[in-house]
Amino acid sequence: MNNHLRACGKEWPFLSPGKPALRSEASCRGGRHAASDAAFDVWLNHGLTGMFAHVAEEPIPPELITLIETCRRAS
């Protein structure tokens, strides 16, 4: 897939300073469209994971644990 995208000259991320937007797969043909979509999905998932993964790794606020444990003991 990557080789294919290189052949198209369109790798994700496709934005660069002074070049806010590029045409998509318009210059690519046939199955390249699907490959480009797949490449974007991979890039998007990677980007989203980079933005949100750390949230799940942060320590849980102690007051939240206290709330749950208090309820557990009371039940």
Add this chain to the structure above:
Amino acid sequence: MDPIETQDTMQATDNKTLATQEFHDQLIAVLPSLRQQAMALTRNAHDADDLVQTAVGNALAAKASFMRGTSFRAWMGSILRNRFLSDYRRRRPTTSLEDAPDASLARSGRQQESLAVQELQRHLGRLPADQRLLLIMISVQGMSYEEASEQFGVPVGTLKARVSRTRAQLRAWLMGEVEKAPKEVTAPRRRAMPSPQMDASPVLII
């Protein structure tokens, strides 16, 4: 008391205790996932923590309504989402990117400096919260469409189409194509599972 009856009563008590323990254990285990979902909805660390705390309080008060054998994460996610729809979205209809500190959204080294990722952040903020949540559930949390369907109360096929359209929308924005932001419209809510927190809040049609 009949010895057999006594034994049954003790067994029932043990089962109840076990169920209670399991409930609280599952609740603690699901907190990281909930915080991610809350961040996807609010795009603000402080609001996300408040939202999770409120949802946990609601879940503790309504633990009897959880049906064993169903997805606990989907049940909690449903409560969280409905709290957001009924409380937070009214209070802050749209959270601008400026309200979301960089540190709370991107801490991934080189990525943080990437113009493309910054653009992605900006365009994520243009998406309706529900659409953003679904994308994070599928793309980041690796949730199955079946589980997401349980949480959203929407058929799997519909969710797949929504995710596909969301990705296409983001791609179009990133590539500078001029398209209107997805509309938020109201529609009758479809319920995923019993929750005491559900009300008549509008739901997004993605």
